[in-house]
Amino acid sequence: MRILVTGGAGFIGSNFVRRTIxxxxxxxxxxxxxxxxxxxxxxxxxNLTPIADSPRYxxxxxxxxxxxxxxxxxxxxxxxxxxxAESHVDRSVMDSTIFVETNVLGTQQLLDAAxxxxxxxxxxxxxxxxxxxxxxxxxxxxxxxxxxxPYSASKAGSDLLARSYHRTHGLNVSITRCxxxxxxxxxxxxxxxxxxxxxxxxxxxxxxxxxNNIRDWLHVxxxxxxxxxxxxxxxxxxxxxxxxxxxxxxxxxxxxxLTSTGKDWSYVDRVADRLGHxxxxxVDISKIQAELGYAPEVPFEQGLADVVQWYRDNRxxxxxLKARAxxx
Amino acid sequence: xxxxxxxxxxxxxxxxxxxxxxxxxxxxxxxxxxxxxxxEGSAAKTIAASFGASYVTDVNRGYGHGINLGVASLGDSAxxxxxxxxxxxxxxxxxxxxRGCGESDSRIGAVGPRILNADGTTYASARSLPSxxxxxxxxxxxxxxxxxxxxxxxxxVSAADPHQRDAGWLSGxxxxxxxxxFEQLSGFDESYFMYFEDVDLGYRMxxxxxxxxxxxxxxxxHTGAHSTQIESARMLKAHHESANRFLARKYHGHLLxxxxxxxxxxxAVRSRxxxxxx
Numbered sequence: 001m002r003i004l005v006t007g008g009a010g011f012i013g014s015n016f017v018r019r020t021i022x023x024x025x026x027x028x029x030x031x032x033x034x035x036x037x038x039x040x041x042x043x044x045x046x047n048l049t050p051i052a053d054s055p056r057y058x059x060x061x062x063x064x065x066x067x068x069x070x071x072x073x074x075x076x077x078x079x080x081x082x083x084x085a086e087s088h089v090d091r092s093v094m095d096s097t098i099f100v101e102t103n104v105l106g107t108q109q110l111l112d113a114a115x116x117x118x119x120x121x122x123x124x125x126x127x128x129x130x131x132x133x134x135x136x137x138x139x140x141x142x143x144x145x146x147x148x149x150p151y152s153a154s155k156a157g158s159d160l161l162a163r164s165y166h167r168t169h170g171l172n173v174s175i176t177r178c179x180x181x182x183x184x185x186x187x188x189x190x191x192x193x194x195x196x197x198x199x200x201x202x203x204x205x206x207x208x209x210x211x212n213n214i215r216d217w218l219h220v221x222x223x224x225x226x227x228x229x230x231x232x233x234x235x236x237x238x239x240x241x242x243x244x245x246x247x248x249x250x251x252x253x254x255x256x257x258l259t260s261t262g263k264d265w266s267y268v269d270r271v272a273d274r275l276g277h278x279x280x281x282x283v284d285i286s287k288i289q290a291e292l293g294y295a296p297e298v299p300f301e302q303g304l305a306d307v308v309q310w311y312r313d314n315r316x317x318x319x320x321l322k323a324r325a326x327x328x
Numbered sequence: 329x330x331x332x333x334x335x336x337x338x339x340x341x342x343x344x345x346x347x348x349x350x351x352x353x354x355x356x357x358x359x360x361x362x363x364x365x366x367x368e369g370s371a372a373k374t375i376a377a378s379f380g381a382s383y384v385t386d387v388n389r390g391y392g393h394g395i396n397l398g399v400a401s402l403g404d405s406a407x408x409x410x411x412x413x414x415x416x417x418x419x420x421x422x423x424x425x426x427r428g429c430g431e432s433d434s435r436i437g438a439v440g441p442r443i444l445n446a447d448g449t450t451y452a453s454a455r456s457l458p459s460x461x462x463x464x465x466x467x468x469x470x471x472x473x474x475x476x477x478x479x480x481x482x483x484x485v486s487a488a489d490p491h492q493r494d495a496g497w498l499s500g501x502x503x504x505x506x507x508x509x510f511e512q513l514s515g516f517d518e519s520y521f522m523y524f525e526d527v528d529l530g531y532r533m534x535x536x537x538x539x540x541x542x543x544x545x546x547x548x549x550h551t552g553a554h555s556t557q558i559e560s561a562r563m564l565k566a567h568h569e570s571a572n573r574f575l576a577r578k579y580h581g582h583l584l585x586x587x588x589x590x591x592x593x594x595x596a597v598r599s600r601x602x603x604x605x606x
Contacts, residue, residue, distance in 0.1 A: 039429055059491060060545070069545075
């Protein structure tokens with residue numbers, strides 16, 4: 001099996017690539033992986049160093065919007081797993097142009113290439129943020145989309161486009177919608193790696209508003225394992241929610257991070273809340289549990305402790321990224 | 329800061345389109361230096377000024393010397409340096425593309441683009457480091473048996489392949505080098521007049537633990553080997569002298585003296601053979 005992984009140098013994509021090459025996924029043993037990544041600020045070839053010497057892995061520095069390039073890559077492919085996206089909500093608030101270009105138009109280019117080359121299988125990776133905020137309960141896959149940020153709106157656009165290529169053209173595409181990911185190799189602009197890397201350097205951390213926003217936390221290993229399950233056994237045209245089962249307010253998350261780094265609340269600076277900041281996301285994962293037997297396996301406390309240790313041990317990985325993005 | 333350093337050797341006719349393509353190759357401010365090692369009667373100074381590039385004259389002590397001089401003339405140390413022949417046209421955005429690749433791994437010391445010949449074919453700009461076996465095989469057979477395995481191994485040709493890969497060395501015709509690595513290695517070895525200074529740089533970069541990465545997602549077009557076409561026989565001689573020098577350095581030491589003699593003989597045979605045919 002030969003799989004094209006877009007965004008495979010990013011946080012979640014590279015996890016999927018490493019685990020695939022390590023033969024961690026039933027049904028994907030021995031698969032060849034071609035990574036296509038534009039290496040924008042968050043793409044990092046060092047995320048792929050552990051498997052870089054595998055003869056089953058190859059890398060293409062390219063843009064998913066480049067249809068001509070896709071035509072050179074698609075012959076011989078059995079599947080595409082599409083991670084490539086602009087993903088940082090704060091950046092989409094400042095300028096949404098690249099979010100629409102990459103997330104919507106890029107997905108369209110991939111879907112069209114899939115049609116041109118009669119691709120057998122396509123998995124489109126998306127986010128629970130497309131559902132919008134929910135006060136109580138959890139969204140299932142039937143819920144109408146009400147995205148609130150330019151980021152989630154662009155992802156919702158790409159989801160609907162992917163779904164339409166199944167309805168209109170019969171493309172064998174499934175869509176996954178995950179909750180908030182965490183784990184090693186997470187770019188240090190996102191809340192957990194930002195807080196951890198700041199706190200272990202005795203620097204302050206910014207907390208939005210009152211910190212009452214609630215997120216479900218999903219370990220990246222659980223997420224990519226679920227994606228592999230969908231790739232192998234998911235049904236065409238179907239959407240699968242993927243959650244981690246640990247809901248925390250940002251305040252609770254901050255407390256856990258302070259505790260695990262031996263710091264107190266004097267290291268926390270309250271900052272004005274983000275525009276359009278959704279209060280709570282929560283996904284119902286009973287569909288993927290029932291159909292594909294998925295259940296999250298990494299307990300949050302263990303996952304978080306491992307992440308803190310990983311950032312302590314891998315300063316050479318995150319320090320240059322932080323300097324580059326001028327983040328504090 | 330990104331710097332662009334080129335060496336002009338009677339290159340007036342190509343300099344203007346080259347500099348225009350450089351300006352469109354990055355969205356960031358660039359420090360462009362034109363080193364002129366044949367300044368007599370040259371319009372390079374005027375052309376450089378019209379593009380806001382700085383202009384430095386040099387006596388002709390070779391390509392590596394010219395590039396080193398250009399880098400030394402930069403006020404601030406550069407994060408990345410594009411070393412480039414002037415008879416090239418850079419694709420829009422290509423410098424930023426190469427830089428994106430270089431920034432994606434702190435162990436990357438240099439990134440080379442796809443170099444297209446004027447007829448649209450791909451020039452083998454990212455090659456393996458010459459070894460004894462490939463060196464002798466390539467030297468003896470390159471001109472009489474074009475697809476011989478030694479030449480294929482050395483050239484590592486895979487023209488339309490879009491996959492990024494690590495190379496032993498990247499052509500000095502166009503490559504982006506991390507400024508700190510260029511500094512650490514003291515730039516090009518100036519004892520090579522021309523040819524093999526890039527092979528030598530790739531070799532030393534590899535020894536220092538840095539990767540040389542071929543990134544065909546960015547392309548530049550060679551408009552013609554401008555300044556070397558004029559003096560082909562002399563250039564051939566320079567090529568073989570440099571090849572000898574590189575292999576002698578890689579395989580230095582008393583015990584390898586017989587090997588060096590064999591390599592030198594092989595290169596001499598090739599040199600004579602080629603001269604007879606050109």
